[in-house]
Amino acid sequence: MSDQTSASTGQQHRHKSGFETRAIHAGYEPDPTTGAVIPPIFATSTYKQDGVGGLRGGYEYSRSANPTRTALEGNIAALEEGERGFAFASGLASEHTLLKAVCRPGDHLVVPDDAYGGTYRLFAKVEEPWGLSHTSAPVSDVDAIRAAIRPGETKIVWLETPTNPMLNIGDIEAVAAVAHEGGALLVVDNTFASPYLQQPLTLGADVVVHSTTKYVGGHSDVVGGAIVVRDLDLAEKITFHQNAIGAVSGPFDAWLTLRGIRTLALRMDRHCDNAEKVVDFLTKHPQVTEVIYPGLPEHPGHAVASRQMKRYGGMVSFRVAGGRQQALAVCEKAEVFTLGESLGGVESLIEHPGLMTHASVAGTDLEVPDDLVRLSVGIETADDLLADLEQALG
Numbered sequence: 001m002s003d004q005t006s007a008s009t010g011q012q013h014r015h016k017s018g019f020e021t022r023a024i025h026a027g028y029e030p031d032p033t034t035g036a037v038i039p040p041i042f043a044t045s046t047y048k049q050d051g052v053g054g055l056r057g058g059y060e061y062s063r064s065a066n067p068t069r070t071a072l073e074g075n076i077a078a079l080e081e082g083e084r085g086f087a088f089a090s091g092l093a094s095e096h097t098l099l100k101a102v103c104r105p106g107d108h109l110v111v112p113d114d115a116y117g118g119t120y121r122l123f124a125k126v127e128e129p130w131g132l133s134h135t136s137a138p139v140s141d142v143d144a145i146r147a148a149i150r151p152g153e154t155k156i157v158w159l160e161t162p163t164n165p166m167l168n169i170g171d172i173e174a175v176a177a178v179a180h181e182g183g184a185l186l187v188v189d190n191t192f193a194s195p196y197l198q199q200p201l202t203l204g205a206d207v208v209v210h211s212t213t214k215y216v217g218g219h220s221d222v223v224g225g226a227i228v229v230r231d232l233d234l235a236e237k238i239t240f241h242q243n244a245i246g247a248v249s250g251p252f253d254a255w256l257t258l259r260g261i262r263t264l265a266l267r268m269d270r271h272c273d274n275a276e277k278v279v280d281f282l283t284k285h286p287q288v289t290e291v292i293y294p295g296l297p298e299h300p301g302h303a304v305a306s307r308q309m310k311r312y313g314g315m316v317s318f319r320v321a322g323g324r325q326q327a328l329a330v331c332e333k334a335e336v337f338t339l340g341e342s343l344g345g346v347e348s349l350i351e352h353p354g355l356m357t358h359a360s361v362a363g364t365d366l367e368v369p370d371d372l373v374r375l376s377v378g379i380e381t382a383d384d385l386l387a388d389l390e391q392a393l394g
Helices: 019-025 067-079 093-101 117-130 142-148 172-181 232-245 252-261 264-283 302-307 323-333 382-393
Strands: 084-086 108-112 133-137 154-158 187-188 207-211 225-229 289-291 315-320 350-351 372-376
Touching: 019 067, 019 264, 019 323, 067 084, 067 207, 067 225, 067 252, 084 093, 093 117, 093 154, 093 207, 093 225, 093 232, 108 117, 117 133, 142 172, 142 289, 154 172, 172 187, 225 232, 264 289, 264 315, 264 382, 323 350, 323 372, 323 382
Parallel strands: 108 133, 108 154, 154 187, 187 207
Antiparallel strands: 084 225, 207 225, 289 315, 315 372, 350 372
């Protein structure tokens, strides 16, 4: 595999420009031949070489590197203010590749006690039989995380903030210090916040992971994942494992993700605007017993979220007075809010985590309340969203 691969990511504008400028320009310069301002879709599996071992631009085979993917990898690295970015076929593919690059059988992880169900399934059903053990701890409890670390064994402290679906907040800077004291890397799943609202690497994290399917892509039309790192030695390990495992983003998927990134800032502001209006409505509704949103002053993580996030995001969870039966009814009666899994698209989604996205943790310590409803608040007209929730709760 060439030295180029995803290393030469063309990260122009990485640190000298504002976020919106980087989202549009970082990772790609207009094509020198045609002047095309949008990266082409390089739908090719292989490349003509200029003699044996003579690679044009470092490309030899599209599992190792593809120019469209290279543009995306440079862009996402710039948005997270990291040194190297890597694009994968899904968020879980990125997580699996990272674990193989960093860990060996016998190693230990500290993971959130309310982690995303798919991530927990990866830890418990795939990595544990391979030889990785894990201990769960609340992301908001730095002392509990410190106590869970096993010096010499713990290789990764894994943080989601906000968590899915309970929207708990972890103090990235404080957890980074604890992880590093214990000789571990801090990995932050930044999917819920997106790079626009939160940049964990600037707060001391070592690695950021994303399901780019969500806010980064933003249009519910592509599945993808990403890793961004600060350390170049770690980047080389990930480069090797990305190529060796092969769960890479295809060129069309990379292109769609790049297209979505260009409007990320605009979309996230609208997601946040609408979410705040939804939260205000829900907090006053008699059928709602609890609203979970980091932007609420009574949220236990509000102060930390205010310090490390630009705004509080588009995800809202709430609990209803009628228990599971009413939670299911609300999900089924919603019309503008589409009943479906995933999140972060322009359309609003509603789901019952206990039976949908988090069914894999049922019966474990990570089980979510059965009266919980999760909303991914989209960018529709806010009054239409409020009217839909009114009729669904009625």
